[in-house]
Amino acid sequence: MFGINRQVYYRIIKRTKLRRNVAEQVVELVNEQRAEQPRLGTRKLYHILNLKLKSLKVGRDKFFSILKANHLLIKPKRSYHVTTWSHHRFRKHPNLIKELDINRPEQVWVSDITYIGKREKPCYLSLITDAYSKKIVGYEVSDSLNTQGCINALKMAHKNRVFRTEPLIHHSDRGIQYCSDEYQYFLKKYNLKCSMTQNSDPYENAVAERINGILKQEFMINSYHLDLYLMKKLVGETINKYNQIRPHGSNHMLTPNQMHLQSTIKMKTYKTKNRSNLKATSV
Numbered sequence: 001m002f003g004i005n006r007q008v009y010y011r012i013i014k015r016t017k018l019r020r021n022v023a024e025q026v027v028e029l030v031n032e033q034r035a036e037q038p039r040l041g042t043r044k045l046y047h048i049l050n051l052k053l054k055s056l057k058v059g060r061d062k063f064f065s066i067l068k069a070n071h072l073l074i075k076p077k078r079s080y081h082v083t084t085w086s087h088h089r090f091r092k093h094p095n096l097i098k099e100l101d102i103n104r105p106e107q108v109w110v111s112d113i114t115y116i117g118k119r120e121k122p123c124y125l126s127l128i129t130d131a132y133s134k135k136i137v138g139y140e141v142s143d144s145l146n147t148q149g150c151i152n153a154l155k156m157a158h159k160n161r162v163f164r165t166e167p168l169i170h171h172s173d174r175g176i177q178y179c180s181d182e183y184q185y186f187l188k189k190y191n192l193k194c195s196m197t198q199n200s201d202p203y204e205n206a207v208a209e210r211i212n213g214i215l216k217q218e219f220m221i222n223s224y225h226l227d228l229y230l231m232k233k234l235v236g237e238t239i240n241k242y243n244q245i246r247p248h249g250s251n252h253m254l255t256p257n258q259m260h261l262q263s264t265i266k267m268k269t270y271k272t273k274n275r276s277n278l279k280a281t282s283v
Contacts, residue, residue, distance in 0.1 A: 096195035104263040111172040112208035135256035
């Protein structure tokens with residue numbers, strides 16, 4: 001009647017049901033992963049679920065399309081709070097890593113402070129991250145921007161060092177916490193070379209800014225309204241997950257812990273590419 005063969009008609013119905021069934025299984029797999037890491041990106045999900053997706057005959061582009069059709073793609077959130085005050089009397093150090101080829105763990109540590117609290121209960125997270133492996137090696141949550149929080153993070157990072165005989169550069173912005181006499185004392189005590197950004201450009205401390213974004217956008221640590229001791233516990237559990245189970249793009253999808261235990265893999269950088277909008281299946 002409609003110019004369509006009966007066999008073709010029922011074949012289309014069968015294929016539609018099959019696509020929907022596959023999409024339902026994919027969404028269920030994604031929800032299982034997102035239950036533990038609520039804003040885990042699609043590339044990381046594809047890496048983690050690769051074997052299961054192969055058994056369903058779902059490739060990368062189809063996987064992206066299914067997630068897009070079901071509104072499961074993650075949209076990055078942007079927020080900005082000033083935590084750096086560089087107009088002070090303390091000495092500012094030159095940038096030692098601007099042209100440096102970073103090719104091993106514990107060659108460069110990057111440090112930063114980020115705001116994670118609410119106005120009623122402000123919290124500040126001091127982080128020290130290995131630039132090569134992206135592993136968070138030291139952290140401290142405090143309710144103020146004083147220098148002691150940064151010092152506690154540095155002490156933790158020094159305690160967790162693996163390659164103690166290798167030279168190490170400590171890189172940060174020009175905030176008063178890092179330029180202060182107390183912080184510089186511990187850098188000299190631990191035999192760390194001091195490096196600092198020269199301008200207000202966040203790209204001069206891009207690794208630290210990226211880690212801040214991951215913890216806020218994927219793990220949403222800045223969305224909780226908790227007392228300080230609970231925030232410390234929450235951040236500790238989050239960083240443990242980040243170091244142990246989250247694959248990192250610049251680590252060739254190795255976790256930070258896995259990347260930190262070797263030095264043969266070259267760091268990877270990415271450029272944003274446009275992706276075609278393929279036919280998707282929603283459930």
